[in-house]
Amino acid sequence: MTEQTETISASECLIRMYDEQHEIEDYQKGVPRWCSGCGDNSILTAVQRLCRDEGLLPEKTVFVSGIGCSSRLPHYMNTYGFHGIHGRALPVAEGVKLARPDLTVFVNTGDGDCCSIGAAHWIHAIRYNMDMTMMLHDNQIYGLTKMQASPTSPLGLKSNTTPHGTYLEALNPLTVTLGVSNVSFVAQVVDWIPEVMYQVLSQAYHHKGFSFVRIIQRCTEWLPKLLDPWLHDRQRVLLLHHENGLEISPALAKSYTKMREHDPSNMNEAREIASAFDPIPVGILYRNDDVPCYEDLRHDSRLRTNSLIQKGLESEFDKFTIWADGNEPA
């Protein structure tokens, strides 16, 4: 009977046995309004599968987003969601996590939402390293507002705001992220290899800390041909694999034969890989499990009782109080 502690009690055992089994439908809500063929669809499918396979409780899961086609994702999840304001998905998500560390937090954002208007929040979110998974739906365009160049648009791309083509080299979200202190998880996937996307998102979810996943996503409406060369030539995708990273299934290894072994703890190599775009490196570039999370550093173990809250408020108010006789009563 005393076959020590790690074993769970009989009642705990029963409770787990009767835990609800979830189906993918339990996480679906509404019909996505994305254009058909849009890469956002496959991202949605991957996260719904992840939620089901991890048995996440819908009421304990939050998807936070900003504004854009990509940011519509929370609408299609039957969990809690917060469709925020442009560029501010991360601060909202950080607030949620700080107040409710028991919730599982996902962030969905676009290249405009994150790398343009929200760039400042992005940098600090990496440094805070709060436990959440961020998906950057990078279609290299402002999709929702009908085709304006974004910071990740390739040099020379003609768009409504750059009729003569863009003048600047594209921003590389991977090298930016890898350059910020406290970075703890960086990965890249493409929307058209579902198996890899699922695996990477799963590892990102299990990583304790801020997991940054850049998803190269096709906007079939505005840039229907942009990624075709990579989509149709499997040699232009480089699979990163390692025992501490992605494990490649035999079936996948047959379709995608271009591979490179890469240890995610090697930052220098991660930066080198991140700098290249052709072939597109896909997999886990960097992982460090030892970076502390902000919510843990700032965790206050005191119970938020009414009296504690009242005491805190009083002491704050007291700072601005003008006492009748000029002195604070003893």
Place this chain on the structure above:
Amino acid sequence: MEKQLQHQIAFYLTGRIDKSTLEPVDGRLRPALLSRYADLDSLRYDFPLVLNRLGAPGRAVLSLSRMVDHAVAELGENVDHERVARHGYRIEHALRKALAGGAEDFAALWERTTAALEREDEALHDSAKRLWKAFQASGELVDAGAALPAKAVRHAWSAVQTAKAAAFRYRAERLLLKLKNILAAEEIGSTVGRTPERLQAGVGSSFAGAFDFDAMSRILVAAKPAVELSDERRRRIGNLIGVLERQKFYALETDGAEPYDFAFERCADALDAYRSRHAEAVELVKTLAVAELEAKGEYREAVHDMIFDGFGANGLDAGELAELPDYLVCVDGQTLDAAELARIVELLAAGLPVKILVRTDDVLEPAFVAEGHVTFGLRARQLVNTAIGLHDVFVFQAAASHLFKKKDALMRGLAYHGPALFSVFSGANAHTGQIPAYLVAAAAMESRVFPALVYDPSAGADWASRLDITDNPHPDDDWAVHSFSYEDENLQSQTETIAFTLADFMAMDERFFKNFAVVPKADWSASLIPVAEAFQIESKGLPEKVPAVLLVDDEFRLQRAILSSRAFFEVQRCRSMWHSLQELGGIHNSHAERLLAQERKARAAAAAVETPALPTAGAVEPAAPPDAPASAAAEAAHGDEPYIESERCSSCNECVQLNGEMFAYNENQQAYLKNPDAGTFRQLVEAAEGCQVSVIHPGKPRNPKEPGLEDLLKRAAAFN
């Protein structure tokens, strides 16, 4: 044979002393190996202990000398370093002397001792202040003695219980807060919570005049329907709150009720208390589990009612019991009667969360039935053996002198989820004269009469991982061996290696003086052999050699004393008991040794026969070639049939929107060919063309009469 040797052999055989050639042993003699500890107070060693009340359980038992060392080390390379260290050692020495085997409040004794020393040396004041600040400790200072085992174990137990209580309190208060918030939320959202009075109370007095609370109440009541808990849930939550607030296992901050006591002097009392509290214990553990579910909003009546109705019917398991305090029973091994002994075994066997300390003061107690036979702490030994046999009892045995060194194992036993037995030899008895209890305890372990052991069922499934006897000195050998240096009559330094055996231990005890006889120096000869070498003494015929121990007198003169065969017999018994403990602890295991001998014999025999060379790595069969590519196999398998590589589908909706009967999503939200006959070949081809990841393969048309097939077949070819 010389007359002297005759008398020596006669003494060995009969115990009768011939006063003309032999002298009796008395209290002025001590084992030679103990001579260096003659003035124990002047030595630095890990006693006395501080039973510290500050900090985590890991700091519950501290050693004074270590504390001084740490405090001095913390000063670092400092101008005052040397002075503080010197004063530290001086205070330590004075404290040890003042305590003299007793116990006193650390702070009070420190105060008194340093005040006295300061009178001689003013600078000591500052050193004492710094040291005290670095200690961060408060509690009792205790020396080895009869009281030490109970004090130390009880203190360590209470440190573990305090930590448990803090964890419980946090958990219970968190649950209470959550449960009360659920009830409060219902009330706030109800019609009652939205009456004008309540709304006004929420705004406070300053702006009360600015609002029309009647109107506000009307609007709010109408605007949002009240959220109501089911009666069942409200009642359940109320009950949970009640149980948590009324429970008496731990003190809650807000609760005035005096919690139960868990420390007992007799097993019967502990057992009675356990039995009478059992129902409440079950209820509390159940309440915690249900409250966790309620607080998370995860209690589902359809499932959980059934689970919790039968809760605790099979008793509580170790993990559940571990949430509640452990019972502590401290008993005196010497006065244990048969009934109490039986009850201890009963408690241990039942797997109850009880920690039992059995203190032994005398391990050489004479046997009640046979003259000259010693019991070796019979009752404690019996308990230890039985407890180990029970399989899931944590067993700890140590001499009191060893308690500091073994404190981690002690804490582990106290934190163990299940019963634990602690057998401790205090070293304090009336038969060892002026020798301090610390030395007697240490000598008992050294001589193997009271070996150290830890049996930890949580460490693994087999003896090798569970039983640890490596804390005994020289655990691989029969005896602990030490080198001993002295000066001979020519003032030449001599060194001898001597084993400390039970005989040496007996020589410290007045009840056994009669078993020893001092041989005058003039009669020392090769016939006097060390006890450890005496096991081959001829037992059939007349012995020619006599075992002797090395003693020193109060003037530090070396003496040799022979022992009687009666005493030597006890030494042999002690050694065999140690051997069987060694075997259990994995040292000189007789089964293993026998196997090894057989194996060696077999190998030697095999080597004699010519054997063919072993196959080398190169001769190993090559691995089977990898399977043919899956997709090629799949293509072959599908032949002319249409199909979709579902794992590669990127869920873009394209095909399912084209024809939802023909294409559908599987349980992973990836497309598969639901029914190829639910549409035309044209649709299949168009879907293949529209599929961005090209995972739709249209195959050959199923209806040969479909119009435009020629063109469609051409287009399909790119995807097959």
